Amino acid sequence: MAKHQTPMLDELTKGPWPSFVDDVKAEAARRAENKDGIEFQIPADVCEDLLGVLELSYKDKETHWKHGGIVGVFGYGGGVIGRYSDVPKQYPGIAHFHTVRVAQPGGKFYTTEHLRALMDIWDLRGSGLTNMHGSTGDIVFLGTFTEQLEEIFYDITHKLNNDLGGSGSNLRTPADCMGMSRCEYACYDTMALCYALTQEYQDELHRPAFPYKFKFKFDGCPNGCVAALARSDLSFVGTWKGPIRIDQKAVAGYVGGELKPNAGAHASRDWGKFDIQKEVIDLCPTKCMSYDGKTLSIDDKECYRCMHCINTMPAALRVGEEKGVAILAGAKAPILDGAQMSSLLVPFMKVEEPFDEVKELVENIWEWWMEEGKNRERLGETLKRLGFQKILEVTGVQADARHVQHPRENPYIFWKEDEVGGWKRDIQEYRKRHAR
Amino acid sequence: MAFISSGYNPDKPMEGRISDIGPRHYTDFLPPVIKKNYGKWLYHEILEPGVLMHKAESGDEVYTVRVGTARLMSVGLIREVCDIADKHCGGYVRWTTRNNIEFMVDSKDKVAPLKADLSGRKFTGGSLKFPIGGTGASVPNIVHTQGWVHCHTPATDASGPVKVIMDELFEEFQTMELPASLRLAVACCLNMCGACHCSDIAVVGIHRKPPIIDHEVLENICEIPLAVSACPTAAIRPSKTEFEGKEKKTVAIKEDRCMFCGNCYTMCAALPLADGESDGCAIMVGGKVSNRISNPKFSKVVVAYVPNEPPRWPTLVKTIRTIVDAYKKGANKYERLGDWAERIGWERFFDVTGLEFSQHLIDDFRDPAYYTWRQSTNFKW
Numbered sequence: 001m002a003k004h005q006t007p008m009l010d011e012l013t014k015g016p017w018p019s020f021v022d023d024v025k026a027e028a029a030r031r032a033e034n035k036d037g038i039e040f041q042i043p044a045d046v047c048e049d050l051l052g053v054l055e056l057s058y059k060d061k062e063t064h065w066k067h068g069g070i071v072g073v074f075g076y077g078g079g080v081i082g083r084y085s086d087v088p089k090q091y092p093g094i095a096h097f098h099t100v101r102v103a104q105p106g107g108k109f110y111t112t113e114h115l116r117a118l119m120d121i122w123d124l125r126g127s128g129l130t131n132m133h134g135s136t137g138d139i140v141f142l143g144t145f146t147e148q149l150e151e152i153f154y155d156i157t158h159k160l161n162n163d164l165g166g167s168g169s170n171l172r173t174p175a176d177c178m179g180m181s182r183c184e185y186a187c188y189d190t191m192a193l194c195y196a197l198t199q200e201y202q203d204e205l206h207r208p209a210f211p212y213k214f215k216f217k218f219d220g221c222p223n224g225c226v227a228a229l230a231r232s233d234l235s236f237v238g239t240w241k242g243p244i245r246i247d248q249k250a251v252a253g254y255v256g257g258e259l260k261p262n263a264g265a266h267a268s269r270d271w272g273k274f275d276i277q278k279e280v281i282d283l284c285p286t287k288c289m290s291y292d293g294k295t296l297s298i299d300d301k302e303c304y305r306c307m308h309c310i311n312t313m314p315a316a317l318r319v320g321e322e323k324g325v326a327i328l329a330g331a332k333a334p335i336l337d338g339a340q341m342s343s344l345l346v347p348f349m350k351v352e353e354p355f356d357e358v359k360e361l362v363e364n365i366w367e368w369w370m371e372e373g374k375n376r377e378r379l380g381e382t383l384k385r386l387g388f389q390k391i392l393e394v395t396g397v398q399a400d401a402r403h404v405q406h407p408r409e410n411p412y413i414f415w416k417e418d419e420v421g422g423w424k425r426d427i428q429e430y431r432k433r434h435a436r
Numbered sequence: 437m438a439f440i441s442s443g444y445n446p447d448k449p450m451e452g453r454i455s456d457i458g459p460r461h462y463t464d465f466l467p468p469v470i471k472k473n474y475g476k477w478l479y480h481e482i483l484e485p486g487v488l489m490h491k492a493e494s495g496d497e498v499y500t501v502r503v504g505t506a507r508l509m510s511v512g513l514i515r516e517v518c519d520i521a522d523k524h525c526g527g528y529v530r531w532t533t534r535n536n537i538e539f540m541v542d543s544k545d546k547v548a549p550l551k552a553d554l555s556g557r558k559f560t561g562g563s564l565k566f567p568i569g570g571t572g573a574s575v576p577n578i579v580h581t582q583g584w585v586h587c588h589t590p591a592t593d594a595s596g597p598v599k600v601i602m603d604e605l606f607e608e609f610q611t612m613e614l615p616a617s618l619r620l621a622v623a624c625c626l627n628m629c630g631a632c633h634c635s636d637i638a639v640v641g642i643h644r645k646p647p648i649i650d651h652e653v654l655e656n657i658c659e660i661p662l663a664v665s666a667c668p669t670a671a672i673r674p675s676k677t678e679f680e681g682k683e684k685k686t687v688a689i690k691e692d693r694c695m696f697c698g699n700c701y702t703m704c705a706a707l708p709l710a711d712g713e714s715d716g717c718a719i720m721v722g723g724k725v726s727n728r729i730s731n732p733k734f735s736k737v738v739v740a741y742v743p744n745e746p747p748r749w750p751t752l753v754k755t756i757r758t759i760v761d762a763y764k765k766g767a768n769k770y771e772r773l774g775d776w777a778e779r780i781g782w783e784r785f786f787d788v789t790g791l792e793f794s795q796h797l798i799d800d801f802r803d804p805a806y807y808t809w810r811q812s813t814n815f816k817w
Contacts, residue, residue: 008746008747009596009747010561011747012596012599012747013559013562013563014561014562014563015599015600015603016563016564016567016603017504017506017563017567017599017602017603017609018505018559018564018565018566018567018599019506019559019561019563019599020506020507020508020595020599021561021599022559022560022561023512023513023559024508024510025560026510026512026513026560027510027511027512027513030510030511030512039437039438040437041437041440047510050585054584054593057584057593058593058747060712061712061713061744061746062711062712062715063584063587063588063589063590063710065584065586065587065588066588066705067701068588074449074450075449075453075455083586083588097586099586103458103459104459105459105460105461105462105464105465106459106462107530108530108532109462109465109466109467109529110528110529110530110531111464111465111528112518112521112522112528112529114460114465115514115529116515119511119514119518122511123511128510128511128512129508129509129511130509131507131509131582132505132509132514132531132537133507133531133535134629135579135629136629137533142508142586143586150444150446151441151442151444152442153444154443154444155442157455157457158452160460161457161460162457162459162460163455163457163458175533177533178530180474180475180477181462181466181474182470182477182490182498182500182540183477183480183490184477184480184490186475189475191462195458195459195461195462198458198459202458203456205458206455206456222726223726223727224725224732225533227533227631227634227725228725229634229727229732230631230634230732231631231634237727260482262770263480263481263482263572264481264482264483264572264612265572265573265612265617266572266573266612266769267482267485267572268485268573268611268612268613269573269612269613269614279769279770283729283770285729285730305727306727306728306729307726307727307728308728308729308770311728312770314479314480314481315479315481318478333623333626333627333628333629333631333632333633334626334628334633335628335697335698335699336668336697336699337668338801339633339634339734341634341732341734375665376666376703
């Protein structure tokens with residue numbers, strides 16, 4: 001017999017998509033049975049109580065979680081999100097429900113050995129529920145009591161050689177696409193750069209010293225599988241210079257129908273025979289391609305590397321050989337001043353270990369933003385408030401037509417004093433030429 | 437239950453302490469075929485919905501079976517994932533950015549048994565534990581936030597709406613019939629932890645009533661200047677009030693200036709704004725993050741409000757189905773939802789979807805609003 005009746009949540013066990021309600025119930029049953037005799041360190045009925053409070057939210061249509069509260073581990077200012085129930089008497093198992101952000105490995109690859117070891121810790125000391133993964137990318141251990149936090153941290157560091165992620169006004173846990181590990185499009189080693197910066201900036205990740213959160217994300221190519229452009233304060237997007245590599249034989253393979261366009265992505269519907277003119281040449285946004293019935297030609301100077309042709313004929317076209325990264329700054333979700341997309345800052349940078357050029361750029365930006373940024377102001381908002389020229393100034397990046405969609409539409413230009421031969425003028429000299 | 441110590445000594449917290457070591461190095465976790473061919477991949481194919489093949493310069497192939505998950509996963513279920521990965525994949529597994537799981541094998545003959553194993557696993561209620569799909573021109577898993585399961589500011593739930601939307605779009609997850617990938621996201625409030633502001637279809641929890649002021653405790657639990665400066669529309673000012681015969685420092689709110697963002701509540705717990713009857717969701721469409729063909733773009737609000745209707749959110753689901761069907765019918769091959777809407781024009785988008793255009797869909801928030809108004813006679817009837 002379930003501890004709480006959950007008639008509304010039970011409706012969510014229907015349908016084909018994986019039911020989190022069934023999963024939480026199964027976890028509740030597993031903990032109740034406890035066939036391995038685990039001495040659970042928080043109430044064994046935590047899952048029942050979570051379902052109970054969620055059912056109450058379904059009835060009230062309001063959350064029953066209170067505002068955070070200061071909890072964490074000694075010496076860190078991030079990594080743990082404090083959470084308390086506002087109905088602890090009815091659901092004592094979830095009176096505290098703090099979550100722990102655990103640093104995820106690059107590309108979110110795991111050995112089962114590591115994953116099982118993480119689960120053993122969470123079985124013993126937490127709710128047995130996780131998010132795989134949180135929106136920023138961390139493994140999220142979902143719900144434990146305050147007295148377990150140091151114990152969990154100790155276990156993760158000592159037993160697993162792993163660490164907590166970031167929360168609060170910190171560098172948030174950087175996240176990457178799988179890059180070179182299993183993708184032919186990767187224009188730089190996303191996993192190597194992500195790992196190197198994560199290690200370099202552990203202090204910034206764990207101790208809040210910023211005006212607000214700061215996110216790095218690493219996309220290997222302009223397809224943007226981790227959405228770096230949309231959701232990171234500093235977005236690293238792989239790109240290249242020089243010609244797209246063409247295998248004309250494979251082009252013929254697509255035209256002839258032996259190879260499936262877009263790697264087979266449209267296979268469930270009959271879109272008709274592949275038409276290279278209509279599907280590639282005409283859709284090219286810069287119209288830099290042509291096909292004469294035998295040979296595909298690309299005017300690479302006019303290509304802006306959107307990836308469409310490469311995505312459509314991946315066996316025939318490959319990204320250019322001179323690879324690197326474009327760095328963009330300032331993306332964020334709407335709170336507070338509206339959503340922002342990242343803006344292009346560095347059009348192209350070669351990135352190789354030890355990544356000193358990237359680190360210099362990062363540190364110059366931080367130094368400026370920590371000085372000028374207001375409380376709870378994301379980098380993108382500081383940029384908007386103080387102007388793009390400021391970030392060029394602090395990073396030493398030269399202004400370039402690539403920085404804009406089009407030049408400014410107003411002539412209110414902030415000329416500097418040294419650009420106009422000084423601002424001080426003598427009124428007497430002026431009056432010699434102009435009567436009062 | 438007896439307390440079990442990990443070895444941590446609260447009297448000497450620095451003793452033996454390890455900190456700032458970061459995540460494990462990714463090379464510890466790469467399957468051998470991935471490690472061997474790192475950076476040397478030639479091309480890939482989607483063999484069938486949910487199954488990928490990547491070919492390396494060495495001639496090696498890696499086959500990937502992608503499955504959806506509910507994101508909220510139990511220890512028991514993750515151990516089951518480990519069992520499957522041990523049995524079929526040499527003990528390696530990975531998650532995608534959209535909370536799918538990818539099981540990888542190094543030869544084609546290992547795919548069918550893996551698929552059979554995954555497809556056969558079901559929850560008690562009959563839903564699939566590991567549905568295969570989410571590749572190519574499909575609806576991949578929905579990125580989402582915490583909702584009522586864990587968050588203190590949500591205006592709606594997240595796990596529940598995701599479950600019912602994916603039930604509705606299950607065929608679109610398991611097949612590749614759409615003009616292009618259709619990415620959905622659910623954020624339970626405007627903070628958008630899931631960053632769904634650039635999704636093809638985004639569901640965003642919204643509040644519609646100004647905060648309730650808890651005068652009794654406000655001065656004790658809030659920094660009043662922070663609460664005041666938290667408001668992006670300057671609707672909050674410091675004030676005083678009498679509560680049970682005592683003068684209290686508090687705030688006053690100009691209610692018609694409130695845009696219900698909840699930022700003040702984040703800064704001050706004495707300003708809650710959740711309301712069961714008036715909270716709900718907005719639906720946004722047409723965003724994308726890829727640079728493919730057209731530039732990345734933000735999602736646009738096309739439905740200003742759908743009420744919260746737990747447990748299965750029927751109006752929300754029906755509205756999303758309507759949008760998906762219109763897109764499926766009208767868009768060209770390779771055309772993302774936002775590109776389709778721009779090609780036919782937004783006025784036509786409302787025609788073909790049958791969604792009602794109301795004044796709430798006209799932007800009135802600061803400068804960006806102006807850039808969304810039409811300064812042209814180039815409109816369609």
